[in-house]
Amino acid sequence: MIARLGRPFGDPDLLARAMAHRSWCAEVPGNLSNERLEFLGDAVLGLVVTDYLYRTYPDLPEGQLAQVRASVVNAEVLAEVAEEIRLGADLRLGKGEDASGGREKPSILSDAMEAVIGAVYIDGGWNAAEELVMRLLGERIVEGAAGPGGHDYKTRLQELSARVYDELPRYHHVSEGPDHAKRFVATVSVNGEAVGRGEGRSKKQAEQVAARMAWERLAGAGTGRPTTGPSPDEQPPPTAEEDDA
Numbered sequence: 001m002i003a004r005l006g007r008p009f010g011d012p013d014l015l016a017r018a019m020a021h022r023s024w025c026a027e028v029p030g031n032l033s034n035e036r037l038e039f040l041g042d043a044v045l046g047l048v049v050t051d052y053l054y055r056t057y058p059d060l061p062e063g064q065l066a067q068v069r070a071s072v073v074n075a076e077v078l079a080e081v082a083e084e085i086r087l088g089a090d091l092r093l094g095k096g097e098d099a100s101g102g103r104e105k106p107s108i109l110s111d112a113m114e115a116v117i118g119a120v121y122i123d124g125g126w127n128a129a130e131e132l133v134m135r136l137l138g139e140r141i142v143e144g145a146a147g148p149g150g151h152d153y154k155t156r157l158q159e160l161s162a163r164v165y166d167e168l169p170r171y172h173h174v175s176e177g178p179d180h181a182k183r184f185v186a187t188v189s190v191n192g193e194a195v196g197r198g199e200g201r202s203k204k205q206a207e208q209v210a211a212r213m214a215w216e217r218l219a220g221a222g223t224g225r226p227t228t229g230p231s232p233d234e235q236p237p238p239t240a241e242e243d244d245a
Helices: 013-017 022-027 035-058 061-073 075-084 095-099 106-146 152-167 203-220
Strands: 169-175 183-190 193-200
Touching: 013 035, 013 106, 022 061, 022 095, 035 061, 035 106, 061 106, 075 106, 075 203, 152 183, 152 203, 169 203, 183 203, 193 203
Parallel strands: none
Antiparallel strands: 169 183, 183 193
């Protein structure tokens, strides 16, 4: 876990506590759960994102700042991030919780992610916590600030598909590579036809790359129907770096 977080811990016990779910503590008396760290991490996360938005987007009004913050500071996003860094494998769960799929439950994953942020804050201070949050959530923050019609190609593609075909795009994912260097490939279909393919370090990033290819292809056709030319499977996928351009 320490390697996946990208920073050493002066006090490894803090990270161990961040992984301790209350179900495990009930079976192993004398250990503290991650709930206090979760409480702290929630506050740190909110302040890091708020501070970044305030300084980076001086023209955004308060209402939009709040919307962008809410789009990334929520349980669903935190669970996605926890999955991306394979946090579930390191959770300390009670036998019953473990047997019932607790390592994949969004509520447990999001709470543990907040606890990790809290542990990093205590261990390394504000700078360490800020670096971690921005590394894990930076792309999502930029996408949220762009908003519909900005650089969020998933939103653009969704609006185009709904308008032309009265249906939403469908994404299919596969993963490649070893656990320590896993890559995700997403293919997006509109009206039953694969129109975009993308690769990234996470499912969300791969989807954005695929959506960009699909949106440019469909929008370029004018009528919303695919342009002629190579299909997504016949041309090399754009890189994650291209999606950041």
